[in-house]
Amino acid sequence: MSGTLTSPPIAVGCSTNVVERNERPILRERGQREVFCGLTGIIWLHRKMQDAFFLVVGSRTCAHLLQSAAGVMIFAEPRFATAIIEERDLAGMADCQDELDRVVDQLLERRPDIKTLFLVGSCPSEVIKMDLAKAAQRLGREHAGTVRILNYSGSGIETTFTEGEDACLASLVPEMPAESADAQPSLLMVGSLPDIVEDQFLRLFEELGIKNVGVLPARKACDLPAVGPNTHFLLAQPFLGETSRALEDRSAIRLEALFPFGAEGTTAWLKAAAEAFGVDEMHFNSVVAKPRERAKRAIEHSRAQLEGKRISFLPDSQLEVPLARFLGNELGMEPLEVGTPYLHRGLLSHELNALPQSVQLSEGQHVDKQLDRVREARPDLTVCGLGLANPLESEGLSTKWAIELVFSPIHGFEQAGDLAELFARPLRRRDVLEV
Numbered sequence: 001m002s003g004t005l006t007s008p009p010i011a012v013g014c015s016t017n018v019v020e021r022n023e024r025p026i027l028r029e030r031g032q033r034e035v036f037c038g039l040t041g042i043i044w045l046h047r048k049m050q051d052a053f054f055l056v057v058g059s060r061t062c063a064h065l066l067q068s069a070a071g072v073m074i075f076a077e078p079r080f081a082t083a084i085i086e087e088r089d090l091a092g093m094a095d096c097q098d099e100l101d102r103v104v105d106q107l108l109e110r111r112p113d114i115k116t117l118f119l120v121g122s123c124p125s126e127v128i129k130m131d132l133a134k135a136a137q138r139l140g141r142e143h144a145g146t147v148r149i150l151n152y153s154g155s156g157i158e159t160t161f162t163e164g165e166d167a168c169l170a171s172l173v174p175e176m177p178a179e180s181a182d183a184q185p186s187l188l189m190v191g192s193l194p195d196i197v198e199d200q201f202l203r204l205f206e207e208l209g210i211k212n213v214g215v216l217p218a219r220k221a222c223d224l225p226a227v228g229p230n231t232h233f234l235l236a237q238p239f240l241g242e243t244s245r246a247l248e249d250r251s252a253i254r255l256e257a258l259f260p261f262g263a264e265g266t267t268a269w270l271k272a273a274a275e276a277f278g279v280d281e282m283h284f285n286s287v288v289a290k291p292r293e294r295a296k297r298a299i300e301h302s303r304a305q306l307e308g309k310r311i312s313f314l315p316d317s318q319l320e321v322p323l324a325r326f327l328g329n330e331l332g333m334e335p336l337e338v339g340t341p342y343l344h345r346g347l348l349s350h351e352l353n354a355l356p357q358s359v360q361l362s363e364g365q366h367v368d369k370q371l372d373r374v375r376e377a378r379p380d381l382t383v384c385g386l387g388l389a390n391p392l393e394s395e396g397l398s399t400k401w402a403i404e405l406v407f408s409p410i411h412g413f414e415q416a417g418d419l420a421e422l423f424a425r426p427l428r429r430r431d432v433l434e435v
């Protein structure tokens, strides 16, 4: 390890009650993948948790990935960096640990504002040889009382794109305090959402009369809500399988619903909470009626562009299934193949039941075979990773970058119109170019 801290250039700084009605055939693919690794999650997680710092223990490649993905952002103080590990034999690994300790000590001394430090593993073999869990425990003991030190893996071998967030949130769950024996029922909203979207949902829960609502992750990572058998949780993201399991291991109860995309998905998601908390149906309807109507009207702006159009998803963000459901059911699109890196059947049971039976589901990736199928079907729109978009565009196929869907506010009633527009835009551009 060089012992240097690299940072962005500008910065000075499965549930058991799975609904098995949906026993459609699923194509399982194994082969070359074209997906970002889990380190990418740091880009949105560090914006969310403002007292947290992500120290990637990795290679120059990891540092480059982070720097180029986050290069457009300017911060007074960066909240992520890479401690670069150089090639070492096993005999040199003890020095690596010492070097990591030194980098962490130096960082924490310089940045007393850091309250949670994540040591993030990556895939170089030197990093795999290091025991980051032990390092986090050792350093955590040393800095106890001032900073919490946790670890998770963002390695491209173990994680794809959005799984980094899952691994990060799962590492927080054991740190959550236990709720008291006489705790009132509480609701936990799980998944990193832009603050503005989180506030909209919190306002709606308040209007519904649901009290004791917590979020994971909180804006301050050190503000961890309590958890226990009186905690009901709603996943805001469909890729949080490990986090969901960790919460269930702490006796929290997962509320099953569609995910909050579009007017229908958001209504169903809120309804799951309302039913668990005994909210009167008339009251529920009166609270959601207006924002739901607004969402429907906003979605209608894109209908002319999208209705009847065929769409394929290549596996990338794990948002594919709920988004295909939204586009199919609320905008009249025809999803052909919906590919996803991992299909969490338990978390997606409602979504799968709402997808038309004609949809071909695929799990995993064999990029060449999938591209062949896209070329044969020639959908009007293909949602895919950055690296696949250009070749498809050059063959006259319209594409949408999956990464844009992860970085844009797309959850909830107020964002439903923008979500539809994200899919309508490339088709409109194509129409303009063809005129």
Ligand code: SF4
Binding pocket: 037, 038, 039, 058, 059, 061, 062, 063, 065, 121, 122, 123, 124, 154, 155, 156, 157
């Ligand atoms: S974790 Fe692995 S896949 Fe991700 S940037 Fe580092 S070396 Fe590349």
